[in-house]
Amino acid sequence: MERLRVYSHRKAKLIGGTFIVVLLALGLRVGYLMIFRASHYAELAVEVEQRERKVKAARGRIIDRNGVILASNKTVCTISVIHNQIEDPEAVISCLTKELGLTEEEIRKKVEKVSSIEKIKTNVEKDIGDAIRAYDLAGVKVDDDYKRYYPYDRILSKVLGFTGGDNQGIIGLEAYYDEALQGEDGKILTYTDARGVEVAELGEVRLEPEAGDDLYVSLDYNISRFATQLAEQTMQRHQASGVEIIVMNPKNGEIYTMVNVPEFSLQEPFTLTEYMAGQTGEKTDLLNEMWRNICISDTYEPGSTFKIITTAAALEEGVVTPEESFYCNGSITVEDTRIRCHKTTGHGSEDFTHAIMNSCNPVFIQLGLRLGAPRFFHYFEQFQMLSTTGIDLPGEGATIMHQLKNVGPVELATISFGQSFQLTPIQMASTVSSLINGGERVTPHIALTCRDRDGKVTRTYKTKDKGSVVSKETSEILRGLLHQVVAEGTGKNGQVAGFAVGGKTATSQMLPRGSGKYIASFIGFAPAEDPEVLAIVIIHEPQGIYYGGTIAAPVCSQLFENILPYLGVEETEKNTDSAVAQ
């Protein structure tokens, strides 16, 4: 038998070698694709958007204390076309042009583009979507989708927050309780054969979405609406740059409302408000500023309202009694620095009750000096006002206070009447609530429970017991003093016919000092003997008169006039005439 010829032998090796070289070259080609072209193809893959369609889960609603729905979902449709399945492109183009109000050119481009699925339009109203469904055109898909819907638009905008395109909460409660509200998205999977055509008989595999839980909150829509209107009027009247109002239950920390005007539109959170559009800066920065919840995120110098805290510390420590006599000659000298009272001629002889009614700075400076920095700071700790309040909203700011070792007599003096440090409005409201409610520290909070769609409670939000911060007796004396402030002192514009109101006014300078910009504020609560509701009103940069007692206290008065009866607080002072007469 003959063996392979020599030339055949050589040629066979040549062929085999060629094969091996070609295979090695293909190996290089694979390496090139997998290393250098990887990102290119990854990008393309996303663009062509594959045939796994998401079914959005219905996001949980946000419901106020009376069952008013503050945030819910509206069914909208997403219209897309699947190129391979279109049988009559002209009919598809004319139908979509007619129903969607887009230009024919735009639609034609998308219909004729070769891709597995092409989105034509999202957020289409449901009736339009149904109309397109009725055409029953091959290759046109109408998918139901949910769009977040806020029926009251700007009311509570910065508290509720809104969601982004991917159903993710961006700010406010939507962000803080995102996990509970979100639910689980479902999926629709469709299959294709070798030519890329959907295989009809295989149908679709659906993974049903799971709706998110409803969030029940302590907010009150009616109070919020009224407070927002009030704040807007106030802002306009005083040409202020902003007005904040917090209304809360001082006993348990439940927030009834938190108003930050100017509010923005929750339906169009990415559109700058008129006011914001006038500002200069990057759009993202402006948006962030527009969305910021000043009540919890921004610190301010509290001014005279802080005298409530100084008083509480002094009373608790026993360095003063309401009856003790003081003398104010218009100023006080602390270590060579002369600090003036707001009444430059002096209040003359007065007892402590009248000193707080007059908001007399020298008297409070004396209280601060009597306490001394270490003891004063010890009370700040005890009142739990140096950290954050722990409110269930994202972005809370902490108190900015001096370091104890840096506090000299002058600093101590300025702290005593609320200057040279900063805290947030919510911290101020919560601390005062804790001091007047009998001494129990409250955690301000909004969420109460989560319920599934059948109304079953799935989660209950309880605040931590933070313990007692001041004695019952001190708290009672404090309530009496603050009632006097409103009844006959600087806060008398905060009076409400038929109700005993306690409170304190403040007028503080905006930093940097000397800029001529002021913050007028008022903290009020009612009924004075057993507070059911507490409110803080803060007016930023009012033009003209800027005294808290003159412009902020009336706002609180108007607010209480309406919400006290609404909340079912009984009138305590039958003699309404005398109140009005003042």
Next chain:
Amino acid sequence: MERAVTAQKKKRKRTGTTKYIDYTLLLMIICILGFGLVMLYSTSAYNATLKFGSSIYYLKRQAMSAGLGFVLLYICVKLDYHFFAKFAGVAYLLATVLCLAVNFVGTSSHGSSRWLNIAGFSFQPSELAKVAVILYLATVISKRPMAMRTFKGNIKLLATILPIFVVVAYNNLSTAIIIVGIAFIMVFISSPKTAPFILAFVGVALLAVVFIFGTYRQERVQIWLHPENYDTGYQTLQGLYAIGSGGLFGKGLGESIQKLGFVPEAQNDMIFSIICEELGLFGAICVILMYILLLWRLLLIATNAKDMFGSYLVIGIMVHIALQVILNIAVVTNSMPNTGVTLPFVSYGGTSIMFLIAEMGVALSVSKSAHVET
């Protein structure tokens, strides 16, 4: 005495009349096949569950075909391969007739009828055609080697392949091209001439280019160059996405996303793209090296076979596997226009895997008498 007998036996072994097959080759076959079945299961489980409600549907069928293949392999190893020479003509005729028949009574899939239903089994005659052509050419060349000395003789032999080429090309051009490739290379090796073959190759290549650009097949070229603009580029594009997303070490076995309906029927022609996605560049290079080793082993057997018939059989088998591997990987990496060629031992296809294993049996049978220095 006893010692003398053993010595004699040992001597006989060394002289080459032993019946040892090439175990290295057998081991390689088992490795590639095992790897192929694992990858087949990984890529097909999703589609199988979807279509047939059982994740092992494709795996089971492929394993059964492979089992049948091993029965054939065993028979081939046991038999003297010269036995097949008697059937060369018959096999060639039978393959031609079956390939013709499939055009009329075949089961269609994707617009071409390529399967014959025989007793409940679907059978792809074009796979038989490749084997038949290898056997036929090996027989003819080894019987009359002198006829191969002239180019005219070469052309005459090639011309006898024309009928089967035509009937296969009618509905399966890629297999027909592989058949011609096998025939052309086998005849080229058998001929002492080189230049006319190179001229012929260039001529045919030019003709092919003219043909492609002159007819509807021009679209294929456009799809190849810009797959994203074409509907039918979908498969190619999805394959590239799969390759692109593999990275250095891949997503891990079974972790491919693209096999979930995006690369259509990933267990068939496009399986290499899923290997890239799951096992990464490292895995892909290993697969290519595995095929290179297999080809090298076959080349060794072919060049060391004790007679011409054995050599040409193994050369044909080597060319068959090499062409399929090269064309498959070239298509998957979009290095050439799309043609449906399967990856030997890995892609799903019962007839294909059965014949491939049987061919390995023939190669092993030839190796028994080969003087391979190992």
